[in-house]
Amino acid sequence: GAVVSQHPSRVICKSGTSVKIECRSLDFQATTMFWYRQFPKQSLMLMATSNEGSKATYEQGVEKDKFLINHASLTLSTLTVTSAHPEDSSFYICSARDWAGAQETQYFGPGTRLLVL
């Protein structure tokens, strides 16, 4: 089946630094990827839709200058948390739609746990 990877799986950083998270579709091409954030014992909240070759679409309340998204190729999207603060500590999950497959199905990465000290 389709596989989506994320790197790193977990990261600890100091407040004020920036952290980049990669999301890769390993065996399929994805014109669209999605970034979600999940706080402990809560549901996933969609942050933004990442479109290959164009600007990401952010959900209401998500700061685009703080959460920079780059979808540079059909298999890679990156999320950069700029000037991270402790309240940004969360579980970040990406998903990707298979361009050639069933459009409704999203394949999820294993997630990246971010801890900002």
Place this chain on the structure above:
Amino acid sequence: SQQGEEDPQALSIQEGENATMNCSYKTSINNLQWYRQNSGRGLVHLILIRSNEREKHSGRLRVTLDTSKKSSSLLITASRAADTASYFCATDDSNYKLTFGKGTLLTVNP
């Protein structure tokens, strides 16, 4: 607004019993999907049911959809300890954006 609200929030059963989780939503949908998440892990897609379908089966899973009531249910039959996880429903609008519910934490005791 929150789409896809599951109940119960937590469910504890014995191995071999059936587990039923419900999901309600508010707006019209293209399809509804159920996902499973083990603690601290990513999501695993379980089953998708389209808005024109009423019931779907996959192994020990049975999903129903009632668009008139804007609700869905996930039934896991003959549960196993390995089924212990959080289960989320997610509604898919016409733009393929998923909106997740709060989830049901299922604990299956051996």
